Amino acid sequence: MRAVNLLPRDETKRTKTNVPVLVGVAGAVVVTALVSVMFLSASSKVRDKQDQLDAIQAQIAVIPPPPPPDAVGQGLASQQQARLTALSTALSRRVAWDRVLRNLSLVLPDDVWLTQLTATSPASGSSIAPAVTPPSTIAPSQFTIGGYTYSQTSVARLLSRLEVLPDLTNVQLLSSQRTKLGSQTVVQFTLAANIRTGAAS
Numbered sequence: 122m123r124a125v126n127l128l129p130r131d132e133t134k135r136t137k138t139n140v141p142v143l144v145g146v147a148g149a150v151v152v153t154a155l156v157s158v159m160f161l162s163a164s165s166k167v168r169d170k171q172d173q174l175d176a177i178q179a180q181i182a183v184i185p186p187p188p189p190p191d192a193v194g195q196g197l198a199s200q201q202q203a204r205l206t207a208l209s210t211a212l213s214r215r216v217a218w219d220r221v222l223r224n225l226s227l228v229l230p231d232d233v234w235l236t237q238l239t240a241t242s243p244a245s246g247s248s249i250a251p252a253v254t255p256p257s258t259i260a261p262s263q264f265t266i267g268g269y270t271y272s273q274t275s276v277a278r279l280l281s282r283l284e285v286l287p288d289l290t291n292v293q294l295l296s297s298q299r300t301k302l303g304s305q306t307v308v309q310f311t312l313a314a315n316i317r318t319g320a321a322s
Contacts, residue, residue, distance in 0.1 A: 236269065273308055
């Protein structure tokens with residue numbers, strides 16, 4: 122006699138064998154979906170950046186090119202150079218009269234008093250030629266002082282002090298003679314010198 126299995130078939134084995142296949146298919150679908158989402162997101166970002174680049178290039182295209190250097194600009198540059206040259210020339214011939222007079226007051230002896238002082242600039246401001254110091258053989262005339270003192274020794278002391286001033290050159294005694302001033306016998310003198318331009322302070 123042949124045995125017959127009357128129990129229903131066991132479906133659990135079939136279900137268990139199909140689970141790995143289902144998991145693999147589901148995983149593939151999920152990965153594909155993620156890749157698609159990432160691709161669409163990256164594509165959207167690239168499109169936005171491209172739009173921004175196109176907008177910036179359009180703005181750059183609207184900007185006019187810089188104009189070529191014109192004659193007016195070159196003229197201004199040459200005028201600026203000419204003015205700088207004129208200024209440096211004027212400063213090199215400048216005489217600091219405040220310094221000259223201050224130094225004179227510092228070296229003036231106590232027993233000497235001045236009655237006259239004449240000073241002229243060695244070169245006018247509008248002169249284009251450089252200032253030339255007159256030779257020592259010619260009597261100086263740019264800076265002249267006159268006054269009184271009590272002795273010829275005081276005149277010699279004043280003369281030696283004026284010779285060390287950096288702003289004066291070719292200091293000379295023009296005249297020195299005894300005279301009466303009221304009841305006092307004094308020495309009247311006149312000294313002269315030339316002005317040195319560009320002397321150091």
